[in-house]
Amino acid sequence: MLVASRPILAGGKKEPICGTLIMGREITTQLIGRLGGTAQLSLDLFDANDSSLPPPRPHTAPGFSPDVSRIAIKPLGHGRIAGYAWFDDVGGGSGCVLRAAMPREIYHRGRLAINTLMGILVIAILIY
Numbered sequence: 001m002l003v004a005s006r007p008i009l010a011g012g013k014k015e016p017i018c019g020t021l022i023m024g025r026e027i028t029t030q031l032i033g034r035l036g037g038t039a040q041l042s043l044d045l046f047d048a049n050d051s052s053l054p055p056p057r058p059h060t061a062p063g064f065s066p067d068v069s070r071i072a073i074k075p076l077g078h079g080r081i082a083g084y085a086w087f088d089d090v091g092g093g094s095g096c097v098l099r100a101a102m103p104r105e106i107y108h109r110g111r112l113a114i115n116t117l118m119g120i121l122v123i124a125i126l127i128y
Helices: 029-039 105-127
Strands: 002-009 017-025 042-047 071-075 080-087 096-103
Touching (some): 029 042
Antiparallel strands (some): 042 096, 071 080, 080 096
């Protein structure tokens, strides 16, 4: 279940808090699939201690601390990149990790631009 809370303010931001709005939603595989389809990403939700989380596991990597950085970005190879977001458990448990994977289109377009430029330079040098 995903839970969010925000303070209810009477008027301006300097007024005392009048209460708290708490909203929750159960996270199901259907919801994750629908969100992934809307965002055109491959979304997966894992328990932070789940050993089935495919590598790279950013939350177990040296230097990664969920207290310091809530987000990690790791390449999955030349063709894909993944972003990881850490969510705490309301009960103080280990929480979960949301992974969003996508193709590295900008990287590929940059490589294509460099290769095209190199080809044009070679042709220009051979002509002159």
